[in-house]
Amino acid sequence: TLAFCDPNFRQFKVKKFHNLPFVTFTWYGDYIPNTKFAFPPEGVKEPLAKVLSEKGLFQFHIAETEKYAHVTYFFNGGREKPFPNEDRIMIPSPKVKTYDLKPEMSANEVAETTINRLLLKKYSFVLVNFANPDMVGHTGNLMAAIKAIEVVDKAVEKIVREALNLKMHILISADHGNAEQMVNPKTGEIDTEHTTNPVPFILIRPDAVSSKLRKNGILADIAPTILNLLRIEKPKEMSGRSLIV
Structure with missing residues (x-):
């Protein structure tokens, strides 16, 4: 894109085109000059992290390098700077080719660091991302994907056990699939892409109370569900609704 749009592009020799409008599907930032976009970004005015911060609650966000932006910038509605009382840690991803x-x-490092933070008994909300199912799924290597899932399964178990000991609720979900389908069912070819399969939403309670969850929820319902558990009123800007019936 920069080769077409940036008049100062010098990475390799390019032929300059005259009267070439360049339109991106959405806005990619100011670092791509001389472009227009078809659909402007929709601002997220009341992300969950902001709501919790304004209530004076402490929160902790953690991921390894590959998914750190997802638990910070993207989760917070396109905001780089942490909200007040929001702590963050980025665990370095391994330096391998694939x-x-x-x-x-x-x-394992993500899980250990998360548990250490839980033991501080400081946070009302903890956000943890495991990159393995997506990043290893993208390689198309089935046996490696199985190993990745096994590792994450054990890591999540450790966190869940400690969280339950601390009388915390645990929510487990995803924003898309990948590793659950490593072969294209129509062509038989290796599948390295995201899937549109429904993802799980699991609520684990620290008490003996059983919660009934609504079916056919969407990602926008997760933040209202968390606020429901924390007994915080959902802001009007949140279009979703709690998954707890």
Whole structure:
């Protein structure tokens, strides 16, 4: 894109085109000059992290390098700077050419750091991302993907056990699939792409109370569900609704 749009582009020799409008599907930032976009970004005015911060609650966000932006910038509605009382840690991802060479990635370090933070008994909300199922899934290596899932399964178990000991609720979900389908069912070819399969939403309670969850929820319902558990009123800007019936 920069080769077409940036008059100062010098990485390789390019032929300059005259009267060439360049339109991106959405806005990619000011670092791509001389472009227009078809659909402007929709601002997220009341992300979950902001709501929690304004209530004076402490929160902790953690991921390894590959998914750190997802638990910070993207989760916070396109905001780089942490909200007040929001702590963050980025665990370095392993330096390998492709992640099927190290399917465990940094999952164990993410889990250990999360548990250490839980033991501080400081946070009302903890956000944890495991990159393995997506990043290893993208390699198309089935055996490596299986190993990645096994590692994450054990890491999540450790966090869940500690969280339950601390009487915390646990929510487990995803924003898309990948590793659950490593072969294209129509062509039989290796599948390295995201899937549109429904993802799980699991609520684990620290008490003996059983919660009934609505079916056919969407990602926009997760933040209202968290606020429901924390007994915080959902802001009108949140279009979703709690998944707890």
